[in-house]
Amino acid sequence: MPPTDSAIELGDALRRAVRGEVRFDRLTRQIYSTDASSYRIVPAGVVTPRDVDDVAAVMEVINRYSASTVPRGGGSSLSGQTVGPGVVVDFSRHLNRVLEINPEAGWARVEAGLVLDQLNAAAAAHGLMVGPDPASSRVATLGGMSANNSTGVHSIRYGLMIDHIQAVDAVLSDGSVVHFGPKTPAEVEALARQDTLEGRLYREIPRLLAEYRDDIHQRYPRTWRNVAGYNLNRLLAAQEAGQPFNLAPLIVGSEGTLAHIVRLQVGLVPKPAHVRLVVLHFDDLRAALERVPFLLEHNPSAVELLSGHMIRLARGHAGYRQRVNRFVEGDPHSLLIVEFSGGQPAALAAARDKLVDALGRDGYRHPIIDCATPEAVSNLWSVRKDTLGLIMSMPGDAKPLSFVDDAAVPIEELAGYALEVDQVCREAGLEVAFDAHASAGCLHITPIISLKTEQGLRQMKTISQAVMKIAIAHHGTTTGEHGEGLARSYYNEQLYGPRLHRAFRQVKSLFDPHNRMNPGKIIDAPEPWDPAVLRFYPGYQTPLQPETTWFDYSPHRDMAGLVEMCNGQGLCRNLGPGVMCPSYRATRDERHATRGRANALRAALTGDLGPDGLGSHSLYEVLDLCLECKACKRECSTGVDMAKLKYEFLAQ
Ligand SMILES: Cc1cc2nc3c(=O)[nH]c(=O)nc-3n(C[C@H](O)[C@H](O)[C@H](O)COP(=O)(O)OP(=O)(O)OC[C@H]3O[C@@H](n4cnc5c(N)ncnc54)[C@H](O)[C@@H]3O)c2cc1C
Numbered sequence: 001m002p003p004t005d006s007a008i009e010l011g012d013a014l015r016r017a018v019r020g021e022v023r024f025d026r027l028t029r030q031i032y033s034t035d036a037s038s039y040r041i042v043p044a045g046v047v048t049p050r051d052v053d054d055v056a057a058v059m060e061v062i063n064r065y066s067a068s069t070v071p072r073g074g075g076s077s078l079s080g081q082t083v084g085p086g087v088v089v090d091f092s093r094h095l096n097r098v099l100e101i102n103p104e105a106g107w108a109r110v111e112a113g114l115v116l117d118q119l120n121a122a123a124a125a126h127g128l129m130v131g132p133d134p135a136s137s138r139v140a141t142l143g144g145m146s147a148n149n150s151t152g153v154h155s156i157r158y159g160l161m162i163d164h165i166q167a168v169d170a171v172l173s174d175g176s177v178v179h180f181g182p183k184t185p186a187e188v189e190a191l192a193r194q195d196t197l198e199g200r201l202y203r204e205i206p207r208l209l210a211e212y213r214d215d216i217h218q219r220y221p222r223t224w225r226n227v228a229g230y231n232l233n234r235l236l237a238a239q240e241a242g243q244p245f246n247l248a249p250l251i252v253g254s255e256g257t258l259a260h261i262v263r264l265q266v267g268l269v270p271k272p273a274h275v276r277l278v279v280l281h282f283d284d285l286r287a288a289l290e291r292v293p294f295l296l297e298h299n300p301s302a303v304e305l306l307s308g309h310m311i312r313l314a315r316g317h318a319g320y321r322q323r324v325n326r327f328v329e330g331d332p333h334s335l336l337i338v339e340f341s342g343g344q345p346a347a348l349a350a351a352r353d354k355l356v357d358a359l360g361r362d363g364y365r366h367p368i369i370d371c372a373t374p375e376a377v378s379n380l381w382s383v384r385k386d387t388l389g390l391i392m393s394m395p396g397d398a399k400p401l402s403f404v405d406d407a408a409v410p411i412e413e414l415a416g417y418a419l420e421v422d423q424v425c426r427e428a429g430l431e432v433a434f435d436a437h438a439s440a441g442c443l444h445i446t447p448i449i450s451l452k453t454e455q456g457l458r459q460m461k462t463i464s465q466a467v468m469k470i471a472i473a474h475h476g477t478t479t480g481e482h483g484e485g486l487a488r489s490y491y492n493e494q495l496y497g498p499r500l501h502r503a504f505r506q507v508k509s510l511f512d513p514h515n516r517m518n519p520g521k522i523i524d525a526p527e528p529w530d531p532a533v534l535r536f537y538p539g540y541q542t543p544l545q546p547e548t549t550w551f552d553y554s555p556h557r558d559m560a561g562l563v564e565m566c567n568g569q570g571l572c573r574n575l576g577p578g579v580m581c582p583s584y585r586a587t588r589d590e591r592h593a594t595r596g597r598a599n600a601l602r603a604a605l606t607g608d609l610g611p612d613g614l615g616s617h618s619l620y621e622v623l624d625l626c627l628e629c630k631a632c633k634r635e636c637s638t639g640v641d642m643a644k645l646k647y648e649f650l651a652q
């Protein structure tokens, strides 16, 4: 849809107010209409702010025009958090510097759009790193990680982002710039006297903590691996422990619904000097998951579940086959990967021996593979890191979907939860891929569904409702790391009950009384299966696909099939080792990343760029800078071959 008159006025006003780029053209809006999730909403426009003043100016204009914003970092969210109708504020292009690393105190101050791998590269010079380690570390920004409260494989050792964020500089919904960090009682009192939005927060949030104290104690899920809702529990726990009042934990996990994070201070942890892995093989899921509490008694730094399905999938990719065979023997149903890490190799070897002895005494008779060299460890973890991307890269209309992908339950309930979920999926006639941060009770499930059919949409609804119900019944949460977004915010009240949900609504309206910040997430969300917010839906068509093509697309059905292979994971925004994608590396512009190009091509084929389809001139702009290096074909697990698509476009 072309921009309306009011959108054009909004764009003009933003252009006058900010120094960064403001784009309201059809192409850019299509490119930013998705993230790594199954969701899609075309935003009003996109701003890439250059500094904090730009962000404040954006909010001033947004308020004047009664519009809203969608803060965005790497856009690697799996639940549709960065998908919305407002103006996307992309922090990754300009606000991406390391400001200071203080190795003695163990923290870094950074701008919100900095990518995690880049901070870790800088911190490594001091033997430090960020504790939470999402598999998307090549793409995820510190702002996005904070707003999603991200974590990863080592959460039993390092917790979640909330355990490390010490302070944030934020722009509030009224455009005011604030610093949220630890405050003394005198500072809180002085701030609370101010007749400002910030002052109101210091008056009202403590009042909410008092009013909902019992609910907070009783109604949060029993698992610590929980990123649903606002973190009132952390504020209350700090208050009860006599710690200084700090509003930063409330911004963590708020999914861009409360404030724009511009800068943040994150605690760093020592990088473990040595790591070794023990890989255990199992014949069935129950046996693997029931083994987890036993393994945790041996003080590992991680226990991960990898299903046979994932192993077979990885073996099916030429680039992974040999790497997988180095740590998998035969064709197991599941693997558990146990990690020990620390300063002394001898201590790790002793921990490994103790575990293997105990397993033997306890009747474990399957293969045990050791990964004891840095190279073997890195081989296994890098395969593990890529599994989600691999599973998401299935050709054809039926895709592994992320909508019940990360519920977490107390560890002793994990096996029961997983088996019930497995049964529900089987009853719905669905193939399902499992893996898990087993040590944290967080199970990744991606049912394989075609949302282009009515049946697929019904399956999504059935599975979504059933799995969320099972997770809650097992005292768990709807989301243990990927966030609520459009996939799970709908269940917030079911998870927390009406009173705490009301408390969250009050938090939202205190911070954002006019609903300017990422509306429809956490509070007032649509149904997760609403076709209006889905990327693919029954009736989805590509009418502008050429009838005859120059290249053969049969392995992917047709040209659109190859374009649709891009699942939005954004690996093409990688700035570290590798080649993909040189044009993004040079410009830091989403339009010049493989993902941007795939989104543009998809829009051209559906007619969302207008009637010219592949003949659209704006498409030329995004494909022109593609160097045809084919790095995306090699380095992206989806195998999207943008060079081939560019040749096709030019030939057409
Ligand atoms: C293949 C793959 C693997 C993944 N593995 C993991 C994993 O292991 N663990 C995990 O936790 N997650 C994982 N994720 C999910 C996702 O990558 C993480 O949540 C990541 O931290 C998001 O970072 P981002 O910069 O891409 O944020 P975005 O997706 O851009 O944004 C995330 C949220 O933060 C908000 N936001 C962004 N920037 C700001 C800001 N400056 N101020 C306020 N709000 C802001 C957005 O509005 C949105 O709500 C994975 C995703 C993929 C595709």
Ligand code: SF4
Binding pocket: 579, 580, 581, 582, 583, 593, 594, 597, 625, 626, 627, 628, 629, 630, 631, 632, 633, 642, 643
């Ligand atoms: S072929 Fe084009 S899109 Fe793919 S990595 Fe090279 S420059 Fe990027």
